[in-house]
Amino acid sequence: MTTVEFFGGIGVIGSSKIMISTPEARVLLDMGLDIPAEHDLFRAPVRERPGFELRDRLTVGFAPEIPGVYDPSQLDPGATLSRPDHRPTAVFLSHAHLDHDGALGFVRPDVPIYAHPDTALLEAAIAVSGTAGPGNQPELTPMTTPVTVGDITVEAVPVDHDVPGACGFLVTTREGTLAYTGDLNFHRDGGRLSQGFVERVRGVDMLVTETTMLSFDVPADASAWEPRSESAVLDLAAEAMTRAPGLALVSMYVRDVDRAARFIARAAAHGRTLVWPGQAAALLHNMGVEGVVTWDGSRPQTRCHTEAVARAETCSGGSIRTVGLEAVRDSPSSYLIQPDVSDVPSLLDLPLVGPCRLNGTFVPFIHAQGEPLGPFMANWSTYIEWLERLDVTFVGVGSSGHATGEALHKMVMDIHPGVVAPIHGFRPEALQVDVPRLVPEYGNLYTLDGKTLP
Ligand SMILES: [Zn+2]
The missing domain is CATH 3.60.15.10 (Ribonuclease Z/Hydroxyacylglutathione hydrolase-like)
Known part of the structure; x- marks a missing residue:
């Protein structure tokens, strides 16, 4: 039976x-x-x-x-x-x-x-x-x-x-x-x-x-989880990038490789380079995604990131392009950054505070199903408090x-x-x-x- x-x-x-x-x-x-x-x-x-x-x-x-x-x-x-x-x-x-x-x-x-x-x-x-x-x-x-x-x-x-x-x-x-x-x-x-x-x-x-x-x-954050087409997701993200006179942040789930590739291309069309934490860059590079960029040694990342990049370059050949903090601080409007949500204070490396950022400037956190996933996650409220403190605006563009x-x-x-x-x-x-x-x-x-x- x-x-x-x-x-x-x-x-x-x-x-x-x-x-x-x-x-x-x-x-x-x-x-x-x-x-x-x-x-x-x-x-x-x-x-x-x-x-x-x-x-x-x-x-x-x-x-x-x-x-x-x-x-x-x-x-x-x-x-x-x-x-x-x-x-x-x-x-x-x-x-x-x-x-x-x-x-x-x-x-x-x-x-x-x-x-x-x-x-x-x-x-x-x-x-x-x-x-x-x-x-x-x-x-x-x-x-x-x-x-x-x-x-x-x-x-x-x-x-x-x-x-x-x-x-x-x-x-x-x-x-x-x-x-x-x-x-x-x-x-x-x-x-x-x-x-x-x-x-x-x-x-x-x-x-x-x-x-x-x-x-x-009602979904936890309806705006981040509406059943949208991928082109609608990209259009909303593009709108936020256009409105931002300087830096823009993004959070998406890197295993959604197709969306990640589309975001890289769309950011490029807006004159922005999407910069990933090392582990995300390693995964995308290994999946053959074009235009993957991560940080160079001028931005301290935890060892798991640097080691992942080295492994990815060994395993699939080619090197992953890098940018430094200096370049991002010099021209914030040329970048879209995916922060490492497990390393919250590293947000302070970015031109979100100090003279690099004009007071009252709109900086979006374009949330497309990345970490932290939603209010049901343990790391959600702390992260939102950090974004508020840094005057970064949460913009939900995802799709369940x-x-x-x-x-x-x-x-x-x-x-x-x-x-x-x-x-x-x-x-x-x-x-x-x-x-x-x-x-x-x-x-x-x-x-x-x-x-x-x-
Ligand atoms: Zn499941």
Whole structure:
């Protein structure tokens, strides 16, 4: 019998981990870090202990007890969880975001991890930039055709999200089919990929869907998360750059490589050079993005940045262009700067204070889904206080990577599965549709038609 078990993603945004098992094989969809709904015990200033990340997380309940998946060398000797499962097991990664890939470093080396080729490339660049999750460096196998694990077949079906290579999955066993959305939306670049996903999985037995945007009555900062097209995002950013007589700041998520490349080009069209912290520059350079610029030695950056730049130059050849503080202070209107949000006082290096900045000059912080992500993040209020102190104006121009509630409801009705399982949201029960619904619970085993096994 085919069973479905949820090891994450219930009542939280992220942490999705869905195990589909038959007597002959097991398939685990996504392996994100657990993101608690309330308080994350591992948030700053707590630092994980190198080599103890998995053990510590399991002990305080911040990693699920998934049998036969964890790397024994990261567990206590003789731990029950370190025993392998007798069935072939494989992990499939929907996209390269921490809430989906962050725990891949805990996976047993003999369990293969499959992903879309673009996701595999991005994960390699993430490794070079030194921004991967804890544990081992996972090795990903790019999948271009469906993969068979025992009697289970898994097909990657591309979707629109906000990161290269994003996919949903169609899982087929002898008993039926399960589709998983990963994270998706229907407004980026016309939502053509997501629409293709809908067509491909129409009529599946079970649909497991993300429900991020059903979590909020009104998004935390609506202006930063509206469902905009990428060209609308760029136009708003350009407007802010035009209004700024001097320096402009930007914050975007560097793993959204396409948006980063478009911002570099748009800034250049406005006579501005976009300057990235070293780790971001390393990731983009490794992904082959043109026109990547970072700081030279005149601006002190933490070692993780300088080391990442050196690694990126070694790995992919070529050198990353640099600029110095002097050049930025001499001509602030020629630059768009992405600050290192983890190094808040480094804002004071920039011509935001002192004679380089005329009093009352408009300096925008163009927020396009970068750090700090929103009021739900621990680092948000401090950062906003710094911006206020420096008289920098927050300008929200982003666009959510997630489908609106309306688009989600339409998607479910269009797919019309036998049963829908909402996960990856604070309020899964807000998905109100005219098909049978299963709001899953931890510790339960479900059949493909949504029944709970005794
Ligand atoms: Zn997610």
